Amino acid sequence: MKSFNPPVRTLMGPGPSDVHPRILSAMARPTIGHLDPAFVGMMDETKEGLQAIFKTENELTMPVSAPGSAGMETCFANLVEPNDKVIVCINGVFGMRMKENITRLGGEAIVVEDDWGNAVSVDKVEQALKDNPEAKILAFVHAETSTGAQSDAKTLCKLAHQYDCITIVDAVTSLGGTELRVDEWEIDAIYSGTQKCLSAMPGISPISFSERALTKVKNRQSPVTSWFLDLNLVMGYWGKGAKRTYHHTAPVNTLYGLHESLVMMLEEGVENSWARHQSNHELLRDGLEAMGINFLVNEKDRLPQLNSVFIPEGVDDAQVRATLLNDYNLEIGAGLGAYAGKVWRIGLMGYTSRKENIALCLSALKDALGK
Amino acid sequence: MKSFNPPVRTLMGPGPSDVHPRILSAMARPTIGHLDPAFVGMMDETKEGLQAIFKTENELTMPVSAPGSAGMETCFANLVEPNDKVIVCINGVFGMRMKENITRLGGEAIVVEDDWGNAVSVDKVEQALKDNPEAKILAFVHAETSTGAQSDAKTLCKLAHQYDCITIVDAVTSLGGTELRVDEWEIDAIYSGTQKCLSAMPGISPISFSERALTKVKNRQSPVTSWFLDLNLVMGYWGKGAKRTYHHTAPVNTLYGLHESLVMMLEEGVENSWARHQSNHELLRDGLEAMGINFLVNEKDRLPQLNSVFIPEGVDDAQVRATLLNDYNLEIGAGLGAYAGKVWRIGLMGYTSRKENIALCLSALKDALGK
CATH class of the missing domain: 3.90.1150.10 (Aspartate Aminotransferase, domain 1)
Structure with missing residues (x-):
C-alpha cells in the first residue's frame, strides 16, 4: 500500500465540484482541539458566515458533522415523530429519499408527485394541504440534484404556513449558486452541502432551523431516535454564548475548509x-x-x-x-x-x-x- | 471574516491527537469524484488497510462517513431492534452513551456497572448473561476514553458467544495503540475513530462487522431507522467487487487522510x-x-x-x-x-x-x- x-x-x-486551492490549503492547517478557545472562535464565525449566505438570523445555523444526507436526516429525525403526517413532494431522487426518511421514522408520508425534470406543482401541493388538515410538515427539494429542476420555495413555504405546516427544504445544490432567502421565504428547516456551490470538500452539511421548527423539536413527545443527530444535544456544543459542552469530536480540518469557503463567498458577495x-x-x-x-x-x-x-x-x-x-x-x-x-x-x-x-x-x- | x-x-x-504532516498534506490533494475509478481503487486499499490493523478478514470493514459517535450509532442502529435485550457495561462516559443508543432505538438495556476507572468485571458480565438468557447482544467499551481503563475484550467476547450473544465493542481509543485482534478475539461489531492512535483528522469512523453480525442485520424484522447509517444501503457503495452505487457523497479528502495514515501504520507495523x-x-x-x-x-x-x-x-x-x-x-x-x-x-x-x-x-x- x-x-x-x-x-x-x-x-x-x-x-463534488472543484475545491478551490485556498480551501484545500486551509484543510491542511494543523489540527487543534475541538474545545480549544481558538477553535471555538472559528465556530462562531462559521455560524455567522452561514447565516449570511442562508440569509437568515436563525440562531440554530451550523454545520452537521456528516454529509448532506445526514443533514437531511437531521431535519427529519428531529422534526418527525411517529404517526406525524408529512406531505412530501417527489420530483426526483432526493424527494424519494425524503419519503424514505419519513417512513423509517414512523411518520406517514403523503406524496405529491411530479414528473422528473419538472418543478414541484404549487397547485398539487395546495390540494394536498387542503385534503390533509392534520398534516404538520411540508417537505420538498428546492434544487433537485437528480434532474436540475428548481422549485418555487418561496411560494411553497408561504402556502404551507397558511395551512399551519412547517417546512423542510433541501438546498444541497442551491446554497450559494442560486437565489435562496431563508427568512424572507419563511423556510423552517433547511439543509445543504459544502461540496456544491461552496467549492468546499464533501463531508459536512450546513443546516438552519427557525424558532418555529425549534419549538417543535423542544416539544417532542418521544426522544429523537438518533443520539448523534439530536439537536437538543448538538446545540450544547454549537450553541452561542453558552459554555460549549462535549458532544462528539467535530471534524476540525473539514471545518477549516468550510470556514475558508465562507470567507471566499463573502468576499465575492x-x-x-x-x-x-x-x-x-x-x-x-x-x-x-x-x-x-x-x-x-x-x-x-x-x-x-x-x-x-x-x-x-x-x-x-x-x-x-x-x-x-x-x-x-x-x-x-x-x-x-x-x-x-x-x-x-x-x-x-x-x-x-x-x-x-x-x-x-x-x-x-x-x-x-x-x- | x-x-x-x-x-x-x-x-x-x-x-484529536497530533496529525502527522504527511496526513495533513494528503488531505490537501485535489478533490476527485466519489465514483471516480481512481477513487474506487483507493477505497479498496483503505478497506484492506483497515482489515490489517483491525486484524480481521471481515468483508464489511470500512469507514463510516461521520465521527466515532456515528460509528457507535451505526453498530447499534443496525443490530438493535425494538424490544431486543442488550447487556451493556458501564464504566465511564462511553458505556453510558451506548445505553442511550439502545434505549432510543427501543431496545431494553440491562446494565452491568463498574466504578469509573475500573475495567469491566468479567464475573458481573457472566452473571448478567446467566440471568438474561433472552439477551441477544453484549456491548462494552474496550478502551474507555473518559478514564483510560482497558477491559478484557477477548475474554468478554468468548463469554458472550457461550451465551449466544453477539458483541458490540468500542475501540475508538484502542485501535492502533494497544493490542486488538478482531477475528482472534471473536468481536462481532466494532467501531473506532481516526483522530486517536491513527494520527488522522477527526470526522470518520472505521467499523468492522463479522458474518454473524451481518446475518443479524440482514434478518431484521424492522428497517433500520436511519437511512444514512443503514448498512444494507452503505454496502452498495463500499461493497467489494460489486458495481458501486451512489448512496451518499463520501468525504473524499478526509478519506485521503485516512488512507495515508494507514500507509504509515503499515510502514511502522x-x-x-x-x-x-x-x-x-x-x-x-x-x-x-x-x-x-x-x-x-x-x-x-x-x-x-x-x-x-x-x-x-x-x-x-x-x-x-x-x-x-x-x-x-x-x-x-x-x-x-x-x-x-x-x-x-x-x-x-x-x-x-x-x-x-x-x-x-x-x-x-x-x-x-x-x-
Whole structure:
C-alpha cells in the first residue's frame, strides 16, 4: 500500500465540484482541539458566515458533522415523530429519499408527485394541504440534484404556513449558486452541502432551523431516535454564548475548509455568486444548444448550476464519459434513477463555474461525440 | 471574516491527537469524484488497510462517513431492534452513551456497572448473561476514553458467544495503540475513530462487522431507522467487487487522510505501534510519579495511550490547563463526567506518542505546578 496521489480532474458533475486551492490549503492547517478557545472562535464565525449566505438570523445555523444526507436526516429525525403526517413532494431522487426518511421514522408520508425534470406543482401541493388538515410538515427539494429542476420555495413555504405546516427544504445544490432567502421565504428547516456551490470538500452539511421548527423539536413527545443527530444535544456544543459542552469530536480540518469557503463567498458577495452561476449557465447552454443538445428542464425551472441534457440518439453514454475522464481529466455526471443512461448532468457549481471550464467542456464534448 | 490560521499546538488530550504532516498534506490533494475509478481503487486499499490493523478478514470493514459517535450509532442502529435485550457495561462516559443508543432505538438495556476507572468485571458480565438468557447482544467499551481503563475484550467476547450473544465493542481509543485482534478475539461489531492512535483528522469512523453480525442485520424484522447509517444501503457503495452505487457523497479528502495514515501504520507495523505506545507510556508514567502524581487506573488495566492522573490537592485545574495552552501551546484533557475537575487526561496517541512530547509535557507541567 502506497501513498495515494489522485489525478487532477475538472469536476463538472453533480458534486463534488472543484475545491478551490485556498480551501484545500486551509484543510491542511494543523489540527487543534475541538474545545480549544481558538477553535471555538472559528465556530462562531462559521455560524455567522452561514447565516449570511442562508440569509437568515436563525440562531440554530451550523454545520452537521456528516454529509448532506445526514443533514437531511437531521431535519427529519428531529422534526418527525411517529404517526406525524408529512406531505412530501417527489420530483426526483432526493424527494424519494425524503419519503424514505419519513417512513423509517414512523411518520406517514403523503406524496405529491411530479414528473422528473419538472418543478414541484404549487397547485398539487395546495390540494394536498387542503385534503390533509392534520398534516404538520411540508417537505420538498428546492434544487433537485437528480434532474436540475428548481422549485418555487418561496411560494411553497408561504402556502404551507397558511395551512399551519412547517417546512423542510433541501438546498444541497442551491446554497450559494442560486437565489435562496431563508427568512424572507419563511423556510423552517433547511439543509445543504459544502461540496456544491461552496467549492468546499464533501463531508459536512450546513443546516438552519427557525424558532418555529425549534419549538417543535423542544416539544417532542418521544426522544429523537438518533443520539448523534439530536439537536437538543448538538446545540450544547454549537450553541452561542453558552459554555460549549462535549458532544462528539467535530471534524476540525473539514471545518477549516468550510470556514475558508465562507470567507471566499463573502468576499465575492452571495448575490454576485448567484449572478456568476447564471451567466456561466447561459454560456454553456448556448454552446450545448449549438451542438444540437437539448435540456431536460424547461428554462424557467432550470437550475443554472446543474445542467441536465439529453444524451444524443445513438451515443454510448459510458464511452463518452470515459473519453472525457481519460483523455481530458474531465468528469461530467451520469443520469440518476429514471434518467440513468438518458441524460448527462453537467455541473457548473462554485469554483467549477468558470469560463475556462465551459470552453474545455464544450471542446472535449465535441471531440468525444465526433463533431 | 478572515481566513483562519490556527495556533500550532501539541495535542496531548483525549483526541484529536497530533496529525502527522504527511496526513495533513494528503488531505490537501485535489478533490476527485466519489465514483471516480481512481477513487474506487483507493477505497479498496483503505478497506484492506483497515482489515490489517483491525486484524480481521471481515468483508464489511470500512469507514463510516461521520465521527466515532456515528460509528457507535451505526453498530447499534443496525443490530438493535425494538424490544431486543442488550447487556451493556458501564464504566465511564462511553458505556453510558451506548445505553442511550439502545434505549432510543427501543431496545431494553440491562446494565452491568463498574466504578469509573475500573475495567469491566468479567464475573458481573457472566452473571448478567446467566440471568438474561433472552439477551441477544453484549456491548462494552474496550478502551474507555473518559478514564483510560482497558477491559478484557477477548475474554468478554468468548463469554458472550457461550451465551449466544453477539458483541458490540468500542475501540475508538484502542485501535492502533494497544493490542486488538478482531477475528482472534471473536468481536462481532466494532467501531473506532481516526483522530486517536491513527494520527488522522477527526470526522470518520472505521467499523468492522463479522458474518454473524451481518446475518443479524440482514434478518431484521424492522428497517433500520436511519437511512444514512443503514448498512444494507452503505454496502452498495463500499461493497467489494460489486458495481458501486451512489448512496451518499463520501468525504473524499478526509478519506485521503485516512488512507495515508494507514500507509504509515503499515510502514511502522501495527505491533510496533502498540509497543511504542507502551514504552512511551512508561516514560511518562515514571516522570509523573516522580512528581508525586498518581494514576486513576491501576497498572494492569491501564491504557498506555491515555493517562488519567489525579489533579494534585489544592491545584486549580482550569488555571494549569490554561497555562499549558497559553504558554506552551500544549493541550491536555480535562476530566469528564464524574471526574471533571478531579483528573487530567494526558494522551499519548499516534503521532503524539513521541519522546519529545513527553519531555515537553513533564517540563511544562512542573512549571505550571510551581515545582
